Amino acid sequence: MFGMAPFTALLPRLVRSHYGLGVGSYGLLFSLMSAGMVCGSLVWARWHPSRGRVAVCYAAFGVGAAGIVLVALAPWYWLAALAVVWRGFWIGVGVAAWMTLVVELVPERLLSRVFSLDYFGSSGLTPVGYALAAALATSVSPSTILAVGGTVAVTLWFAPLAWRPVRVAA
Numbered sequence: 694m695f696g697m698a699p700f701t702a703l704l705p706r707l708v709r710s711h712y713g714l715g716v717g718s719y720g721l722l723f724s725l726m727s728a729g730m731v732c733g734s735l736v737w738a739r740w741h742p743s744r745g746r747v748a749v750c751y752a753a754f755g756v757g758a759a760g761i762v763l764v765a766l767a768p769w770y771w772l773a774a775l776a777v778v779w780r781g782f783w784i785g786v787g788v789a790a791w792m793t794l795v796v797e798l799v800p801e802r803l804l805s806r807v808f809s810l811d812y813f814g815s816s817g818l819t820p821v822g823y824a825l826a827a828a829l830a831t832s833v834s835p836s837t838i839l840a841v842g843g844t845v846a847v848t849l850w851f852a853p854l855a856w857r858p859v860r861v862a863a
Contacts, residue, residue, distance in 0.1 A: 694821055695842045696842055696843055698819045698820075698821075698822025699822060699825075702823050702826045704723075707765070707836060712769075725781065729780065729781025729784070729785065733783060733787075733789065736782075737790055741793070747859055748859060748862070749790050751853050755850030757780045757786075758780075760776045761840075764777060764843075765836045794863055795807060798863060
């Protein structure tokens with residue numbers, strides 16, 4: 694809601710207004726983010742720690758959300774490109790870690806319910822994020838919206854790490 698929705702909705706406008714570039718440059722950023730996600734997933738597959746995986750999930754998504762802030766504040770397109778690779782890498786690590794945990798820890802008979810709730814929880818508030826980004830975009834620059842939204846996302850991802858049971862779980 695705070696990170697992904699504004700990033701997806703406002704990145705085309707940011708690319709045009711902040712970097713003076715067009716649709717090809719926007720497409721390249723998303724392609725680079727996807728490449729980062731593949732790399733992050735492969736790193737997780739190789740690394741795959743046996744302890745602290747819940748903390749890795751939260752930290753990976755938090756560190757990845759910092760990429761939104763960097764894209765919003767980057768003065769150069771090439772730095773934004775590096776930031777989206779960074780973001781994608783950590784999303785790849787986080788998603789691979791989360792999916793691994795769910796499949797390993799949830800009984801098979803409950804997997805469909807857990808995946809349904811997980812998907813709903815992950816994407817249920819995204820339309821609200823799109824609506825907020827659209828409402829703010831008429832009076833606030835996309836850089837500001839993305840920087841603030843990314844900062845909120847980083848904070849929300851790292852907040853559970855202050856709770857000891859999250860840090861020591863799985």
